[in-house]
Amino acid sequence: METSVNQQVRERLRAVGLSEFGSVDTWLELLHEFGFNDEQRHELPQEVWTARGMGLRIWQYPNQFAPYMAWLCSQASSIGSYLEIGTRHGGTFITHVETLRRLNPGFDRAVAVDLMEQPAVLAPYEYRQQDSQSAGFLDWVGGQTFDLVFIDGDHSYAAVRRDAESTFARCNIQVLHDITSDICPGVGTYWREYKQQNGVTHDFQEFTDQYESVNGSFLGIGVARRRDWIE
Numbered sequence: 091m092e093t094s095v096n097q098q099v100r101e102r103l104r105a106v107g108l109s110e111f112g113s114v115d116t117w118l119e120l121l122h123e124f125g126f127n128d129e130q131r132h133e134l135p136q137e138v139w140t141a142r143g144m145g146l147r148i149w150q151y152p153n154q155f156a157p158y159m160a161w162l163c164s165q166a167s168s169i170g171s172y173l174e175i176g177t178r179h180g181g182t183f184i185t186h187v188e189t190l191r192r193l194n195p196g197f198d199r200a201v202a203v204d205l206m207e208q209p210a211v212l213a214p215y216e217y218r219q220q221d222s223q224s225a226g227f228l229d230w231v232g233g234q235t236f237d238l239v240f241i242d243g244d245h246s247y248a249a250v251r252r253d254a255e256s257t258f259a260r261c262n263i264q265v266l267h268d269i270t271s272d273i274c275p276g277v278g279t280y281w282r283e284y285k286q287q288n289g290v291t292h293d294f295q296e297f298t299d300q301y302e303s304v305n306g307s308f309l310g311i312g313v314a315r316r317r318d319w320i321e
């Protein structure tokens with residue numbers, strides 16, 4: 091069942107002109123309207139205080155996620171499917187899915203995975219309440235192809251590596267979240283290894299800007315795009 095939040099997001103995205111999706115300023119505006127998470131308050135910059143704990147509760151920094159989304163929109167016509175491991179309140183997931191649906195009529199599959207019980211805002215979507223480290227998940231994901239995979243579940247080195255390896259072979263764009271976080275340095279360690287190992291087949295981008303109003307380095311988005319897109 092749709093909630094009013096789902097509807098509002100979809101209607102808001104429908105009101106955005108197609109040429110505006112590549113603009114970072116458009117995304118900064120949209121993300122503030124959609125709302126940010128309010129957990130781990132010491133990570134939160136003053137810039138998001140007016141929108142914290144509201145709406146989609148997206149667990150991102152606007153100065154990282156807005157340029158990432160602007161870039162992602164340039165790839166949207168090729169992205170037909172999306173998997174997010176670790177969806178929490180669903181904010182990042184819904185932002186991806188509704189944007190890709192808006193931009194690509196061929197976008198036809200999205201799956202959210204988390205240990206948590208399915209939040210109400212994720213009710214209209216395919217949801218797996220499952221441990222991505224489990225044999226059951228590995229069995230399931232091994233047979234799936236996703237154009238875009240966003241990894242944001244268990245943030246230990248071993249777990250991120252396992253999530254990346256289990257989805258790598260059949261995915262075109264793989265995204266690792268928290269590559270510059272003081273809280274989970276294992277993600278950054280793995281990301282550096284990942285770039286070394288896959289430099290021949292993939293191009294990389296990083297969205298890691300920080301805020302002066304925050305003490306420390308947090309979040310950070312690492313993107314690996316396969317040069318030879320697999321169908």
Ligand SMILES: C[S@@+](CC[C@H](N)C(=O)[O-])C[C@H]1O[C@@H](n2cnc3c(N)ncnc32)[C@H](O)[C@@H]1O
Nearest residue numbers: 148149176177178182204205221222242243244
């Ligand atoms: C940082 S939150 C995700 C935030 C979300 N991607 C966003 O940007 O709004 C991490 C989530 O990963 C989930 N998680 C942790 N370990 C997991 C695992 N082994 N399998 C699936 N989900 C996991 C947690 O329950 C939590 O909801």
